[in-house]
Amino acid sequence: MSATDIIGLSAARAAAQIAAGELAAEELFEAYRIRAAEHVAAGLNCFTWVAEGASGGEAAAPLGGVPLAVKDLFCTQGVPSQSGSKILEGYEPPYTATAVSRLTAAGATLLGKTNQDEFAMGSSNENSAYGPVLNPWNRERVPGGSSGGSAAAVAAGLAPWALGTDTGGSIRQPAALCGIVGLKPTYGAVSRYGMIAFASSLDQAGPLTRDVTDAALMLRHLVGRDERDATSLTFPEEIALPNAERLDGIRLGVPKELTAGSAGADGEGIEAGVLDAFRTALNRAEELGAEIVESVQLPHAPHALAAYYVLAPAEASSNLARFDGVRYGLRAEGAEDLLDMYTRTRHDGFGAEVKRRIMLGTYALSSGYYDAYYGRAQRVRTKIAEDFRTAFGQVDLIVTPTAPTTAFKLGEKTSDPLAMYLNDFCTVPMSLAGIPAISIPCGLSEGLPVGLQIAGPAFSENRLLDAAHALELALGFDGSGARV
Amino acid sequence: MTALEPVIGLEIHVQLKTKTKMFCGCELSFGDPPNTHTCPVCLGLPGSLPVANAKAVHFGLMIGMALDSELAPRSIFHRKNYFYPDLPKGYQISQYDEPLCLGGKLGEVRIHRVHLEEDAAKLIHVGASGRIQGSDESIVDFNRGGTPLAEIVTEPDLRSAEQAGEWLRLLRTTLRQLGVSDVNMEEGSLRCDANISLRPVGSSELGTKTELKNMNSFRFIERGIRAEILRQEKILKAGERVTQETLHFDPSSGVITSLRSKEEAHDYRYFPEPDLVPVAIDEVMIEAARAAMVELPADRAERFEQEVGLTAESAAQLAFRGELGDFFEAALLVGVDVSAQTLANWVTVELAGRLEDDPANALVTPQALAELAGLVASKQVSVGAGRQVLDRLVAEGGDPVAIVEIEGLAALDGEGDELAAIVAAALEANADAAERVRGGNPKAIGPIVGFVMRETKGRADGGEVTRLVNEQLGI
Numbered sequence: 022m023s024a025t026d027i028i029g030l031s032a033a034r035a036a037a038q039i040a041a042g043e044l045a046a047e048e049l050f051e052a053y054r055i056r057a058a059e060h061v062a063a064g065l066n067c068f069t070w071v072a073e074g075a076s077g078g079e080a081a082a083p084l085g086g087v088p089l090a091v092k093d094l095f096c097t098q099g100v101p102s103q104s105g106s107k108i109l110e111g112y113e114p115p116y117t118a119t120a121v122s123r124l125t126a127a128g129a130t131l132l133g134k135t136n137q138d139e140f141a142m143g144s145s146n147e148n149s150a151y152g153p154v155l156n157p158w159n160r161e162r163v164p165g166g167s168s169g170g171s172a173a174a175v176a177a178g179l180a181p182w183a184l185g186t187d188t189g190g191s192i193r194q195p196a197a198l199c200g201i202v203g204l205k206p207t208y209g210a211v212s213r214y215g216m217i218a219f220a221s222s223l224d225q226a227g228p229l230t231r232d233v234t235d236a237a238l239m240l241r242h243l244v245g246r247d248e249r250d251a252t253s254l255t256f257p258e259e260i261a262l263p264n265a266e267r268l269d270g271i272r273l274g275v276p277k278e279l280t281a282g283s284a285g286a287d288g289e290g291i292e293a294g295v296l297d298a299f300r301t302a303l304n305r306a307e308e309l310g311a312e313i314v315e316s317v318q319l320p321h322a323p324h325a326l327a328a329y330y331v332l333a334p335a336e337a338s339s340n341l342a343r344f345d346g347v348r349y350g351l352r353a354e355g356a357e358d359l360l361d362m363y364t365r366t367r368h369d370g371f372g373a374e375v376k377r378r379i380m381l382g383t384y385a386l387s388s389g390y391y392d393a394y395y396g397r398a399q400r401v402r403t404k405i406a407e408d409f410r411t412a413f414g415q416v417d418l419i420v421t422p423t424a425p426t427t428a429f430k431l432g433e434k435t436s437d438p439l440a441m442y443l444n445d446f447c448t449v450p451m452s453l454a455g456i457p458a459i460s461i462p463c464g465l466s467e468g469l470p471v472g473l474q475i476a477g478p479a480f481s482e483n484r485l486l487d488a489a490h491a492l493e494l495a496l497g498f499d500g501s502g503a504r505v
Numbered sequence: 506m507t508a509l510e511p512v513i514g515l516e517i518h519v520q521l522k523t524k525t526k527m528f529c530g531c532e533l534s535f536g537d538p539p540n541t542h543t544c545p546v547c548l549g550l551p552g553s554l555p556v557a558n559a560k561a562v563h564f565g566l567m568i569g570m571a572l573d574s575e576l577a578p579r580s581i582f583h584r585k586n587y588f589y590p591d592l593p594k595g596y597q598i599s600q601y602d603e604p605l606c607l608g609g610k611l612g613e614v615r616i617h618r619v620h621l622e623e624d625a626a627k628l629i630h631v632g633a634s635g636r637i638q639g640s641d642e643s644i645v646d647f648n649r650g651g652t653p654l655a656e657i658v659t660e661p662d663l664r665s666a667e668q669a670g671e672w673l674r675l676l677r678t679t680l681r682q683l684g685v686s687d688v689n690m691e692e693g694s695l696r697c698d699a700n701i702s703l704r705p706v707g708s709s710e711l712g713t714k715t716e717l718k719n720m721n722s723f724r725f726i727e728r729g730i731r732a733e734i735l736r737q738e739k740i741l742k743a744g745e746r747v748t749q750e751t752l753h754f755d756p757s758s759g760v761i762t763s764l765r766s767k768e769e770a771h772d773y774r775y776f777p778e779p780d781l782v783p784v785a786i787d788e789v790m791i792e793a794a795r796a797a798m799v800e801l802p803a804d805r806a807e808r809f810e811q812e813v814g815l816t817a818e819s820a821a822q823l824a825f826r827g828e829l830g831d832f833f834e835a836a837l838l839v840g841v842d843v844s845a846q847t848l849a850n851w852v853t854v855e856l857a858g859r860l861e862d863d864p865a866n867a868l869v870t871p872q873a874l875a876e877l878a879g880l881v882a883s884k885q886v887s888v889g890a891g892r893q894v895l896d897r898l899v900a901e902g903g904d905p906v907a908i909v910e911i912e913g914l915a916a917l918d919g920e921g922d923e924l925a926a927i928v929a930a931a932l933e934a935n936a937d938a939a940e941r942v943r944g945g946n947p948k949a950i951g952p953i954v955g956f957v958m959r960e961t962k963g964r965a966d967g968g969e970v971t972r973l974v975n976e977q978l979g980i
Contacts, residue, residue: 094552095552096550096551096552102551102552104551109551112551114545114550114551114552115545115550116545116550118552213554214552214553214554215552215553216552217551217552218551218552218780220779221779221780222779248556249554249556250554250556250780251554251555251556251557251780251781251782252779252780252781252782335776336776336779338586338774339584339586339595339596339774339776341595342586342588342594342595342596343549343551343593343594343595344551345588345590345595347590347593347645348548348549348550348593348645349550349551358638359590359637363588383774386586386774386775386776387772387774388772388774391774391775391776395776
């Protein structure tokens with residue numbers, strides 16, 4: 022088999038070929054290793070570290086020998102785990118995150134660590150201390166974020182699949198901007214142990230893959246209760262590999278709050294080209310037998326972004342307090358006393374966006390402001406979860422565009438944080454509600470991929486994957502334009 | 506100016522005697538080499554997550570039951586955010602407005618709340634200053650970090666340093682009886698802060714309070730509170746105002762210094778800990794805690810009074826100092842023919858007066874004390890000689906009968922000639938006193954008895970001596 026043929030295999034097919042003895046795991050690993058190594062601090066800059074050889078990867082195991090790219094923020098024993106931050110430059114943890122060890126126990130081999138926005142804060146991957154990742158569809162554009170390195174690596178064929186994390190859209194949005202599949206599971210479905218935290222009540226690990234079947238395959242080996250994560254839950258059923266080809270009888274809700282076109286210069290709403298691709302996909306869904314329900318409402322969803330940008334920074338301001346220069350990571354030299362050491366270390370170690378969110382979160386939690394900000398945002402969060410519960414009484418799944426725009430140009434939004442935050446407009450409500458959502462590519466707009474988001478009730482991943490699979494087949498999206 | 510009344514509330518931190526730490530599987534330790542009981546969780550490494558220790562919750566419920574608190578069906582953990590090198594995550598996981606136990610009472614003091622939290626690591630400052638400012642370097646030992654703590658907060662119901670000390674002893678005994686903590690102040694498993702304010706007697710409003718931090722022995726607590734009451738009294742009598750601040754009492758110099766004022770107080774930015782789920786208490790947990798309960802000091806005092814027949818005072822002394830109560834009960838079990846009250850007096854007066862430490866570690870055994878009490882009760886040994894025997898038992902241990910024999914401390918028999926001869930000598934030597942006794946003044950017998958006791962080294966029985974004096978004087 023030629024190297025090109027090998028790279029052309031999905032993870033599921035590669036695993037099947039290895040199991041059948043038609044492909045050697047070493048050959049597969051080496052093909053990817055060579056390609057990935059060219060994109061460390063060069064090329065697409067989507068890797069921060071690439072393995073020198075395969076470790077583990079039982080051929081007999083279900084993921085036997087399939088290489089896995091892992092977002093930098095997952096702790097991997099003895100391997101740099103820097104969360105895109107200078108403050109953790111060269112940091113090698115003494116233990117491995119549960120999500121990673123579950124996949125390697127199932128036979129996956131660690132290919133490399135992928136670039137990301139610093140501490141997962143960003144929607145463009147421009148906030149990485151290790152430089153921006155470029156979008157393989159157009160290198161002048163961003164891959165989305167914060168799992169930008171993971172998304173770009175999969176889209177470019179530098180990894181068969183990748184593990185990412187999603188707090189407000191950090192799997193789904195880069196998947197959309199890079200033309201691949203990204204799934205954020207139900208909150209609690211996947212252990213967070215060993216994920217360097219951004220916002221604990223929102224962070225979830227999930228797959229970034231070339232197709233829906235690969236997403237299901239990875240998810241099957243990710244989910245499950247972990248004694249080390251008190252918030253993790255037992256998944257009520259096994260994740261099945263999807264085989265649906267039709268959507269007969271499935272009611273798809275299209276909430277107007279998240280699918281309105283951009284009305285003016287304020288930057289809110291969905292870009293026309295994105296809406297076109299979205300509407301075309303809905304037509305396809307109808308042809309497959311789905312019922313499109315336009316009357317479904319998520320009345321509080323427009324407030325989701327505001328609530329999110331209080332809650333997530335509040336948790337982050339506390340989660341990032343441990344980076345103090347005392348035990349690991351960067352410690353600024355020449356400090357006069359303890360406070361000076363703290364101040365200098367954090368001044369030198371954190372990037373601008375991280376500092377901005379620490380300040381936002383610190384303010385929101387301050388005595389006298391707590392109720393007005395954090396308390397109120399929590400109440401909005403409750404309302405949004407109720408909205409979804411009500412909506413799922415009326416429809417089976419909810420569909421929206423994943424991101425309001427296609428991949429934008431590097432530098433285009435870096436000076437305007439609020440414009441950048443609007444990237445999460447369609448994805449944040451599901452994060453706040455803790456429900457699963459998948460993004461699949463649904464077409465191109467001016468040569469750039471557009472993502473379709475499908476969300477369902479908690480633990481409805483199997484239904485979600487089935488619907489996504491049927492649509493994927495019907496849409497026949499061709500991602501080869503991003504291969505390098 | 507009207508008289509001032511101190512108003513004191515205590516905040517007590519108790520290290521729980523669980524096998525492992527509050528939020529990870531590391532074993533608790535004391536005195537082991539630094540940083541040998543650590544893991545990613547208690548070191549606050551990136552990505553690590555806490556999981557609450559079920560045993561600590563169990564102990565918390567037992568404490569709540571012992572303090573007659575209301576057990577919250579649902580309580581949550583909060584993060585208390587501040588930076589310090591002994592706090593690896595940059596926040597302490599504690600409970601805030603939804604604690605495990607609410608309200609309650611122990612003795613005459615109401616309990617405000619009881620909650621669970623994790624202990625900080627230990628800082629060792631190398632260099633002359635001994636504090637973080639000006640030290641050459643500071644070393645952190647994370648062995649202690651993450652040890653489960655129960656924080657017990659009282660209402661401001663205490664009115665003096667002595668009362669605070671007494672009540673704290675009762676609390677310590679209660680916790681020790683429960684078996685939830687070593688409650689050792691020197692080792693830091695029991696720590697106490699005091700909130701102190703003064704107000705005019707009769708007023709029901711509270712004055713401005715100060716918080717006196719971390720006093721590490723019962724003596725220092727009482728001295729510290731006394732010193733702070735005096736300091737505030739001076740300020741108020743001078744017509745000035747007390748500043749709300751956190752204070753440190755230096756037991757060696759007796760000086761109180763300010764750690765931080767209200768303006769410098771931390772804003773801890775409490776918010777619910779998102780890494781943990783709420784603690785939901787169910788019937789099974791409550792039943793388990795109830796089953797683990799033991800007899801508490803207040804109940805024990807009642808039993809000593811009602812069933813054993815001790816005076817209320819003896820019963821309380823033995824129950825509230827549980828180690829004395831244990832010693833007493835062990836001595837009672839020996840079955841010597843002596844009344845329980847007499848035995849109680851031997852323990853609370855004679856033994857307690859001779860021992861600093863827990864009598865369980867003393868050389869004198871309950872068996873020996875009971876036998877000694879029996880020898881005295883049967884007049885084989887006089888009270889005075891009995892005290893000498895106890896001195897020996899406390900110093901060296903041993904068998905009271907043997908000590909009596911070796912030291913020749915057996916009571917002088919009133920029927921024998923030896924004591925009669927000494928009494929005769931005493932009457933001769935104290936002719937004046939003898940005359941007055943004969944003249945109808947029995948109190949004048951003192952010098953005569955004193956003479957006999959000196960001559961017999963206390964071996965004579967006082968009653969027997971009086972009898973002989975009267976006999977020889979023909980009364």
